Amino acid sequence: MTLKHILLGTIGATMIAAPAAFAGSVTPAPADPVVATPVAVALTGDWTGGYVGGQIGFGDVDAGGSDSGAIGGLTMGYDHDFGTWVLGAGIDYDFADITAGGNTLENMARLKVRAGYDMGAGLLYATAGAARADIDTLGNDTGYFAGMGYEHMVTEKISVGGEVLYHAFDNFNGSGTDVEATTAQVRATFRF
Template sequence: MKRATPIIATAFALGAAPAFAGNTMPPMDDTPVAAPVAPAPTNVGPDWTGFYGGAQLGYGDVDTNVSGSDDGVIGGLTLGYDYDLGNFVVGGGLDYDFADIGVANNAATLENVFRAKIRSGYKLGNGLLYATGGYAQADTDTLGSDDGYFIGGGYEHMITENLSMGGELLYHEFDDYNSTAVDVEATTLQLRGTFRF
């Protein structure tokens, strides 16, 4: 024990810590540690990318600047394509509706409506809330056909991986219908069922 004392004293004097038995403390590391980063929120839901086709049925109200409004049943076929961008969905489609709704106090009858549409929407879980608009063509039995436009919106919900159901509200406008000085406005509210490929 007396011989070990000068060795320990020399080690302290030189700044070296003696290795004592049981000293297992790791060396200190002053490197800063980055705080954990939370993952970016994502809107989990189905993938809407792909073609779809289906049917729609609902109510139509037709009004003109020369008479009151007339209403009735309207319905037909729809098809289109959607592209899923993550939280948002964009797409385009075609509608063809059959109708039997009087126009201008039954001076004419609206027989069908064709639409070429674009839409853009935000995903809400398994649903899609969207706005839509585009070109419309209306055809009547006595006043001929005319071109116009429509705007509106809707909600579509994915029931299964391939089946969706929804509703759509559209406003149509046909100014100076077929050069007759009659302005026609039509509002439709329809339920839609589509199969997605």
């Protein structure tokens, strides 16, 4: 056997074995990593439960003269979701310093009921109830209020919203002065 035959035999054997060597190994190749696609979570809006929160906004007061200013405070209550409709009750307490006609509205409390349409993560509602106001020169008196609002769940426990209310106090504390107030407030609540 000559060197030429040995080289040709080696080259031939290499050419036959090469495809098998490049075909792969006994262990499988690692799998491509799986990247999870983010999934948006739709809030269903189960409004049943209690809530506490804060609110702030603007009040326009007519008490023998008209003026406006900031108003804000605390809110708490409980709602029950009946499916399409929500019914609830709550209490608000607001601080104010709005002087109108020489009379200053210092605070206002509300005992309220609300009924609304369940829109999933949103709640469109009407509200009404009793209001109690404290005016520095006239004392305090009880009247009524009515209005509407919208609340939206931003997480399962946090909701934000807004509310516009009209308040009326006839013959405030026997003074002969009728007091009216309109408030527009935004709120944030923690639901439990």
